[in-house]
Amino acid sequence: MDFDKSLISTLEERARTIRYDVIRMLTMARSGHPGGSLSCADIVAALYFHVMRHDPRVPTWPDRDRFLMSKGHCAPTWYAALARAGYFPAQWLDSLRKIDSPLQGHPDMLKTPGVEMSSGSLGQGLSIANGMALAARLDGRDSRVYVLLGDGEIQEGQVWEAAMTSAHRKLDNLCAVVDNNGLQIDGRVDEIKSLGSIPTKWESFGWNAIEIDGHSMREILGAFERARSIKGRPTVVIARTIKGKGVSFMENVVDYHGVAPTDKECVNALAELDRA
Amino acid sequence: MARKIATRDAYGDALVRLGERNADIVVLDADLAKSTKTIKFKERFPERFFDMGIAEADMMGTAVGLAASGKIAFASTFAIFATGRAWEQIRNSICYTNLNVKIAASHAGIAVGPDGSSHQSIEDIALMRVIPNMKVIVPADGVETAKAVTALVETSGPAYLRLGRSAVPAIYDEGFEFRIGRASVLREGSDVSIIATGTMVHVALSAAEALAGDGINARVLNMSTIKPIDAGAITAAAVETGAIVTAEEHNVIGGLGSAVAEIVCETSPAPVVRVGIRDCFGRSGEADELMAVYGLTRESIVDAAREVLSRKAVTK
Numbered sequence: 268m269d270f271d272k273s274l275i276s277t278l279e280e281r282a283r284t285i286r287y288d289v290i291r292m293l294t295m296a297r298s299g300h301p302g303g304s305l306s307c308a309d310i311v312a313a314l315y316f317h318v319m320r321h322d323p324r325v326p327t328w329p330d331r332d333r334f335l336m337s338k339g340h341c342a343p344t345w346y347a348a349l350a351r352a353g354y355f356p357a358q359w360l361d362s363l364r365k366i367d368s369p370l371q372g373h374p375d376m377l378k379t380p381g382v383e384m385s386s387g388s389l390g391q392g393l394s395i396a397n398g399m400a401l402a403a404r405l406d407g408r409d410s411r412v413y414v415l416l417g418d419g420e421i422q423e424g425q426v427w428e429a430a431m432t433s434a435h436r437k438l439d440n441l442c443a444v445v446d447n448n449g450l451q452i453d454g455r456v457d458e459i460k461s462l463g464s465i466p467t468k469w470e471s472f473g474w475n476a477i478e479i480d481g482h483s484m485r486e487i488l489g490a491f492e493r494a495r496s497i498k499g500r501p502t503v504v505i506a507r508t509i510k511g512k513g514v515s516f517m518e519n520v521v522d523y524h525g526v527a528p529t530d531k532e533c534v535n536a537l538a539e540l541d542r543a
Numbered sequence: 544m545a546r547k548i549a550t551r552d553a554y555g556d557a558l559v560r561l562g563e564r565n566a567d568i569v570v571l572d573a574d575l576a577k578s579t580k581t582i583k584f585k586e587r588f589p590e591r592f593f594d595m596g597i598a599e600a601d602m603m604g605t606a607v608g609l610a611a612s613g614k615i616a617f618a619s620t621f622a623i624f625a626t627g628r629a630w631e632q633i634r635n636s637i638c639y640t641n642l643n644v645k646i647a648a649s650h651a652g653i654a655v656g657p658d659g660s661s662h663q664s665i666e667d668i669a670l671m672r673v674i675p676n677m678k679v680i681v682p683a684d685g686v687e688t689a690k691a692v693t694a695l696v697e698t699s700g701p702a703y704l705r706l707g708r709s710a711v712p713a714i715y716d717e718g719f720e721f722r723i724g725r726a727s728v729l730r731e732g733s734d735v736s737i738i739a740t741g742t743m744v745h746v747a748l749s750a751a752e753a754l755a756g757d758g759i760n761a762r763v764l765n766m767s768t769i770k771p772i773d774a775g776a777i778t779a780a781a782v783e784t785g786a787i788v789t790a791e792e793h794n795v796i797g798g799l800g801s802a803v804a805e806i807v808c809e810t811s812p813a814p815v816v817r818v819g820i821r822d823c824f825g826r827s828g829e830a831d832e833l834m835a836v837y838g839l840t841r842e843s844i845v846d847a848a849r850e851v852l853s854r855k856a857v858t859k
Contacts, residue, residue, distance in 0.1 A: 329613075376611075376640055384611060388635045394601045395636060398608015398616075401593065405569075406612070425632075428601035435596075 274317065275484045281351065282312035282484070286513045287540050288347035288360055294533035296364040299372065300340040302523040306448040306481070306508040307415060308344050313487045314413055315348040323353035326380045332410050333399050335384045337392020338417035338446065339373040340525070345382065346370050354381035390423025392416065393443060397432050400441040411495070415444045419451030422460050427472065433501040434473030442494040443474075443503040446481065448510035450521050469503045481506025514539055547713065550706040550741075551649040553685035555580025557692035558617065559587050565696060569609050571595055571618045573602045579619040579649040579706075599624045603632040603644070610642040615696055618644060622651035622664035622705060626671055637701045638676040645695050646671075647704040651681075652742060652792035653820060653837055654709050654830035663825040669797025671703040672770045678702040678723060679769040681791075681799075683744035684714040687767055690721035698723060705741060707792075709830050712745045714765065726773040732762035735848050735855075736780035736787045740766045740799045743790035743818070743839060750790075750844035761848060769802055777806040781813040786855040788816050788847040792839055795819035814854035816847040 285308045293299040311334075315321070319332040336345045343363060350357045355369070362368035369378045373387030384395055396414035403410045416426065433441055445465060453459050462468065466476035475497045479486040487506070494502035510524070511517030514536040517528075528536055562568045562584055571593045576582040585592040595602040599620055606616035618625070625648040626633070637644045653663045672679045680695070680702060682688040688706065695702050714729065729744070730751050739747035744765045751761040762784055764776055780787055787807060789800035800817030807815055820837050834840060 384607070385635070385640045388631060391600075391604050391607075391632060391636050394604020394632075395608040395611070397601075398605040398610070399612050400608070401605065402609050402612030402614055405590070405614075425598075425600040425604065428596075428598035429604065432595060432598070432601055432605060 270485055270488050278312055278316055278484050281316045282309045283540060283543055284351055285312055285344055285347040287537060288350070289343045290514065290528060290533055290536045290540070292343050292347070292360050292363040293527040294530060295361055296527060298364060298527050299343060300525050301517060301528060302450065302510040302520070303338060303417060303446065303448065304341045304344045305512045305514060305517065306510045307341055307446045308512070309482050309484060310415065310444055310446065310487055310506055311344050311348045313484060313491065315352050317488065318491045319413065323381065326354060330408055330410055333383045333396070333412045335392045335396050335412070335414040336374055336386055337414050338389065338420050339386030342372070342374045345374060346379070349379070349381040352381070355379070389417070389420040390425040393426055393429035393433070396441055396443070397429055397436070397438060400438040401436065403440055410440065412441045413444065414441070415446060418445055418447045418449065418456050418462065418465065421445060421462065430469065430472040430474065437499050438501045439498050441501045442491065443501065445503060445505045446508055447505050448508045450510045450519070450524065452524050454521055465505050473500055475500050475502040476505060477502060478505045478507065481508035482512055513543060547710040548685035549708060549710045550682050550685060550688040551580045551708060553688035554647055554649070554692060554704070554706050555583035557689040558584040561693060561696050562588050562591065565615065567613060567615050568696065569593065569614045569616050571602050571606050571616060573597055573599050573620040573624065575620050578621070579647070581617070581619045599629040600632050603629045604636055606644045607636045607640065607642055610644045611640070614643070616644045617647050619647045619649065621662060622648035622667045623662055626664065626667040626703070630670055634674050638674045641676045641700055643699050645702045645704060647706060649706040650708045651705045652707060653825045653833045653839070654707060654742060654792060656708070656830045656833065657827045659827040660824040665794045665820050665825065666797065667705060668769055668791070668793050668799065669801070672802065676701055677770065679705070680723065680767060681705040681741040681769060682767055683741060683765050684711055686713065686715040686717060686719055687721055690719065691767070694721055694723050707742050711742055714744055724768045724771045724773060726764045726766045726768070726776040728762065728764055728776070730761065730763040732760040733784055734760045734786070735852055736762040736764060736784045737790060737844060737848065738764045738766050738777065738780065738787060738799070738803050739790040740769060742792045746839065746841055747790050747844055749841045750848065753841060753845050754848055759848065759852070766799060766803070769799055772802050772806065774806045774810065777803055778810045781807050781811040785813050786851040787813060788818060788844060788851055790818040790844050793819055794822055796822055814851050816851040818843050818847050
């Protein structure tokens with residue numbers, strides 16, 4: 268698929284801004300999850316700034332497409348995208364995880380405009396996305412539902428209960444994305460509890476599976492276009508990503524799953540992102 | 544008086560009646576539609592019914608997604624699986640979000656019978672009432688069940704409706720006015736109060752009759768809403784009768800007895816004796832046999848009333 272060069276560079280710039288925001292937010296918060304937040308930044312940027320139909324002025328527009336962050340610990344990426352899309356002032360980002368902040372450590376739909384669903388406890392987002400896709404079908408709306416899962420997260424059994432539901436009910440208005448960065452808190456996913464062939468698993472559950480480089484904006488856009496054209500079954504995009512992507516000293520380092528950058532690391536990280 | 548009916552049957556009928564006039568109502572089940580009686584809704588409104596298979600956690604999540612899109616979602620299965628298997632989904636995805644999901648669970652308590660302990664939910668009231676935003680309702684008969692389901696449709700937010708397998712005698716006629724959070728006094732009395740819920744309400748009435756024969760004047764309250772609990776009615780019972788017996792088909796830990804004791808201790812200390820399952824698992828048997836073995840009988844309540852009255856005398 269051919270995409271306009273300026274669209275690609277605009278979206279890449281959006282992803283860079285999200286990464287910049289994520290590093291600043293986490294440094295100020297003194298806690299949080301940089302690794303997975305950085306690995307999914309390109310996917311979230313593509314969704315919010317090109318793929319999805321939504322209106323930040325009317326966050327509850329019934330015909331909007333929905334995005335759910337099932338891997339809720341990567342909330343900073345979602346918050347940054349929502350702020351830059353205009354759901355709330357960018358200054359809010361400075362308050363992440365602080366007392367009285369509308370930006371909780373994990374997503375809270377009752378506190379943050381644009382957050383479609385609360386999450387944080389892993390494995391629940393796909394079931395909820397199914398419910399939203401079923402509601403859209405009942406109401407005759409052509410809304411699409413996107414749900415982002417971690418690769419470690421799909422060790423949760425509920426994900427596979429839900430995967431059966433999506434396929435059984437032929438939810439082609441649903442698209443799941445697996446942020447396949449290969450790491451989880453305790454180490455490499457392969458060593459903790461290996462997933463085998465991720466696409467084969469989803470295909471055997473009745474899904475259409477697409478594998479992409481999750482940092483190639485062209486491949487991301489292409490995957491979402493193909494997903495939209497597939498009828499009669501749900502699509503999962505398995506995005507090969509790098510945990511900590513964009514900050515060299517965080518890339519593929521398991522300890523940055525849940526440790527915030529120090530002030531010095533923040534300066535170095537932002538400098539790298541400035542040069543990118 | 545209406546006929547003897549199981550609260551699960553009244554639930555199934557109520558869903559159909561409400562479904563006729565409210566197109567937003569959707570119903571989910573986890574492969575137990577024939578038992579929970581959601582099959583009645585399925586037959587009338589197949590497009591609004593979702594059998595999720597044997598996957599309770601997934602059922603709760605799907606209900607959440609439907610509710611987040613404006614639906615009023617009823618999710619049904621057996622109480623043990625709804626509140627036990629899917630507790631954390633209920634906590635984080637239903638109650639934390641304060642979404643409009645009603646968990647209507649049947650086969651609660653020990654009277655499930657021959658299926659045995661794995662299917663006998665004696666902890667569900669406790670598990671549900673500790674979660675913020677959750678309402679817990681245990682109807683005593685078919686009429687109250689129907690009115691409770693109507694009230695839940697009219698009241699936004701999460702709720703747990705505890706339903707039984709076996710037919711129970713009618714307590715109310717159609718003129719009964721149900722309100723969430725309000726206990727009803729079924730019998731006036733000044734010596735002791737029996738506060739009961741669900742299947743134990745008719746047993747409590749029978750016990751009060753027996754006590755009356757001995758000149759003991761017992762007040763009987765149906766505490767069908769366990770949360771938000773009717774603190775006013777409990778305090779009035781403690782102050783006006785000075786002694787309380789609670790009765791529930793549930794573990795004495797964490798259920799109605801605990802909820803009543805919490806209020807009594809804080810507002811108007813008075814002796815409380817709890818009738819319920821004494822922190823043990825059940826077993827196979829017929830419902831009436833099990834109720835007898837585990838002390839959920841008229842005699843148990845009468846004995847508890849005598850015990851609490853003896854303490855009341857000591858207190859005074």
